[in-house]
Amino acid sequence: MKGHKGAAKDDKSIRTRLTPELVLASAGTGPGDSYMPIGFSSDSYTLLYRIWGNHQKLRFQNKNMGFLEIKKEQSEGFKNFSISRVLVNSDNMNLHIAANLKTLDDEFNTPVHFSWRSRVTDNALCIRPELTIERSGRIESGRVIETIGGKEYMRAFSGCMVFDFTVYDFVLRGIEMTDFTFFENMYSFKSKNRLFTVDRCIPFKDYTLRPMIQLGNGLTERIFYRDNSGIPIITVQNSAAYILDTVAKEKTSILMEELNTGGVHYEY
Amino acid sequence: MSTKPNIIVITTDQQHHTAVSALGNEYLHTPGMDAIYEKGIVFNNAYSTNPVCGPARSSILTGRMPCETGVYDNGMNIRKGIPNLGRWFSDAGYNTVYAGKWHLRDNFSSSIDGFDVIMTGINIQCNASDTGITSSVEAYLRNYDDDKPFMLMAMYVQPHDICGFVNYFTDEQDMLYEIPENELPPLPSNFYSEPAEPVKFKNFKSRIPSTRGNWDEKKWRYYLWHYYRYVEGVDCEISRLLTVLNDTGMSDNTIVVFASDHGENAAHHRTTLKTTLYNESCRVPMAIRIPKADKKTVVSEPVSLMDIFPTLCDFADIGQPENMTGRDLMSDLRDRSGVPIESYGGSGRAFAAGKYKVVAFNNGDQSQLFDLENDPFETKNLCKDVEYSDILVQMLKLMDNAFSTMDMAECLPEENKWPSY
Numbered sequence: 001m002k003g004h005k006g007a008a009k010d011d012k013s014i015r016t017r018l019t020p021e022l023v024l025a026s027a028g029t030g031p032g033d034s035y036m037p038i039g040f041s042s043d044s045y046t047l048l049y050r051i052w053g054n055h056q057k058l059r060f061q062n063k064n065m066g067f068l069e070i071k072k073e074q075s076e077g078f079k080n081f082s083i084s085r086v087l088v089n090s091d092n093m094n095l096h097i098a099a100n101l102k103t104l105d106d107e108f109n110t111p112v113h114f115s116w117r118s119r120v121t122d123n124a125l126c127i128r129p130e131l132t133i134e135r136s137g138r139i140e141s142g143r144v145i146e147t148i149g150g151k152e153y154m155r156a157f158s159g160c161m162v163f164d165f166t167v168y169d170f171v172l173r174g175i176e177m178t179d180f181t182f183f184e185n186m187y188s189f190k191s192k193n194r195l196f197t198v199d200r201c202i203p204f205k206d207y208t209l210r211p212m213i214q215l216g217n218g219l220t221e222r223i224f225y226r227d228n229s230g231i232p233i234i235t236v237q238n239s240a241a242y243i244l245d246t247v248a249k250e251k252t253s254i255l256m257e258e259l260n261t262g263g264v265h266y267e268y
Numbered sequence: 269m270s271t272k273p274n275i276i277v278i279t280t281d282q283q284h285h286t287a288v289s290a291l292g293n294e295y296l297h298t299p300g301m302d303a304i305y306e307k308g309i310v311f312n313n314a315y316s317t318n319p320v321c322g323p324a325r326s327s328i329l330t331g332r333m334p335c336e337t338g339v340y341d342n343g344m345n346i347r348k349g350i351p352n353l354g355r356w357f358s359d360a361g362y363n364t365v366y367a368g369k370w371h372l373r374d375n376f377s378s379s380i381d382g383f384d385v386i387m388t389g390i391n392i393q394c395n396a397s398d399t400g401i402t403s404s405v406e407a408y409l410r411n412y413d414d415d416k417p418f419m420l421m422a423m424y425v426q427p428h429d430i431c432g433f434v435n436y437f438t439d440e441q442d443m444l445y446e447i448p449e450n451e452l453p454p455l456p457s458n459f460y461s462e463p464a465e466p467v468k469f470k471n472f473k474s475r476i477p478s479t480r481g482n483w484d485e486k487k488w489r490y491y492l493w494h495y496y497r498y499v500e501g502v503d504c505e506i507s508r509l510l511t512v513l514n515d516t517g518m519s520d521n522t523i524v525v526f527a528s529d530h531g532e533n534a535a536h537h538r539t540t541l542k543t544t545l546y547n548e549s550c551r552v553p554m555a556i557r558i559p560k561a562d563k564k565t566v567v568s569e570p571v572s573l574m575d576i577f578p579t580l581c582d583f584a585d586i587g588q589p590e591n592m593t594g595r596d597l598m599s600d601l602r603d604r605s606g607v608p609i610e611s612y613g614g615s616g617r618a619f620a621a622g623k624y625k626v627v628a629f630n631n632g633d634q635s636q637l638f639d640l641e642n643d644p645f646e647t648k649n650l651c652k653d654v655e656y657s658d659i660l661v662q663m664l665k666l667m668d669n670a671f672s673t674m675d676m677a678e679c680l681p682e683e684n685k686w687p688s689y
Binding site for chain 2: 087089093095097118119120122123128129130131132133148149151153
């Protein structure tokens with residue numbers, strides 16, 4: 001059969017574990033470097049990740065497809081989580097989601113207020129207003145009161161609202177999640193979410209990279225590779241990977257080749 | 269205000285036909301899909317036209333078999349002169365919108381004939397794109413302010429990423445974490461069944477790390493556990509989309525069609541992925557929710573993905589394009605001889621009619637005949653059983669008749685030459 005691109009032509013096993021040499025090459029840092037991103041502290045931080053797609057053979061598909069910025073700011077009595085994610089397709093259409101979640105500074109990050117905006121830009125870099133939507137809301141008496149397009153909606157509240165990628169905060173703290181939901185699916189609450197610490201460590205000079213896996217109902221596994229200060233420098237979820245920008249500098253392709261979860265795509 | 273209904277077509281990718289909790293599957297929870305099934309028309313014997321993404325999608329878009337559209341593999345163009353859903357409904361006065369996976373020619377195209385593309389796959393496909401699809405669709409629906417009806421396609425990617433899982437979870441690696449025994453799905457009853465496997469299928473199995481033989485039973489169950497999590501992931505997106513319909517009141521005038529492009533072998537016959545002509549690969553979950561319906565209706569006759577287009581034409585009362593091979597599912601299906609299936613990757617054709625399914629190969633492999641009523645998991649090939657020789661001949665003739673009346677594309681590969689039966 002001619003031109004059947006999906007056929008598996010080799011059976012080379014992929015997704016080797018991150019090697020020390022690779023981390024060194026990627027990070028461009030030596031012993032003693034703390035890997036601490038600028039602005040990071042235990043109470044507040046800004047983490048910028050590049051998002052990479054790793055479906056199919058990487059030499060064809062390993063393209064930067066977006067950015068993810070996660071911020072946490074601490075103020076008296078409150079925490080403020082914000083996320084900005086841009087996804088870009090190959091025609092340069094992009095989808096920008098910006099979200100903010102204000103919580104009490106308590107053990108459970110009890111949500112107080114949230115806002116969310118989704119915006120699409122076409123491949124001529126023009127914003128499409130009909131594809132822009134904003135939502136904001138608060139939690140009162142166990143209910144979510146949400147305003148969308150000037151209309152107010154009331155929903156059941158699952159008891160915990162943590163939006164996508166604030167999971168990093170849990171990972172950083174090593175807290176076992178009993179409740180977790182995506183911000184983009186805040187009403188699709190899923191129970192049984194768990195964090196698994198993988199026993200294996202990947203040595204790197206004075207550090208180790210410790211994989212931690214988060215999964216649960218409705219969530220596929222998300223593997224966090226944390227350095228010994230606890231910062232997730234790489235996250236792989238299905239066929240997307242998130243690499244801390246300070247680590248990814250110019251070496252992302254190499255990293256992705258090694259971390260790829262779908263490098264040889266067996267379409268059949 | 270238009271009296272015609274809005275239409276939303278939701279597809280998942282590589283979803284096993286039983287991977288819906290509304291169907292009694294206790295190993296996953298899919299409230300989104302369940303909401304479509306609970307008071308919808310449920311097709312419990314629905315088939316893909318070809319268990320590969322691109323070809324199957326060409327059938328959804330055109331109402332024809334892949335051998336007619338010319339899309340016999342991923343990344344190919346639909347043959348000229350065949351109208352797609354977007355063009356047909358657009359010309360009929362609908363706003364036609366496309367979001368999500370494409371996988372025909374120009375994989376990432378933001379320009380699809382007949383459609384306003386509000387977001388295509390993000391660098392082909394990944395889980396990130398599914399959330400993006402819903403975000404774009406949500407914005408489009410919440411801002412919708414037009415008297416014209418819309419026909420919107422939300423083409424999700426998951427649980428397709430199980431392909432990646434199969435690749436990296438090779439025999440060299442242990443399970444990364446323990447899942448409690450009672451949460452691991454059981455292996456299917458036909459796990460060890462090999463009913464005169466065709467050579468092509470054996471070759472297929474030998475190429476995939478997971479099926480080369482070194483996974484033990486627990487690892488197979490571990491894979492199934494993960495597969496269901498991928499399904500639940502895309503179900504979150506479907507739930508979110510349905511919430512938007514409810515919020516906006518569009519539920520009262522919007523037909524929701526749900527289907528997968530093809531199935532997933534899901535450990536049946538000790539294999540993974542798709543492209544095979546076993547039912548796990550060919551059959552798909554499929555349901556249609558009609559506004560204000562108050563009860564579930566179950567259709568047991570074999571139906572096909574290519575039936576979606578003509579059925580939507582019926583709902584919209586706009587007439588069908590000429591020479592469609594698909595059938596309007598709202599019509600009387602009793603005169604239909606059966607449903608054809610093809611797989612170029614598997615070098616085979618199949619035909620499901622009544623209680624039987626026949627599979628034939630063009631590479632000299634022995635045919636397969638299954639009694640799906642008594643052997644739903646296709647463990648006993650009746651092809652050489654003299655008691656079934658007449659049925660075999662009859663089924664092969666039905667299949668031959670079905671394919672011979674199709675308007676074959678000229679671009680099909682040379683290997684597409686078939687003997688007559």
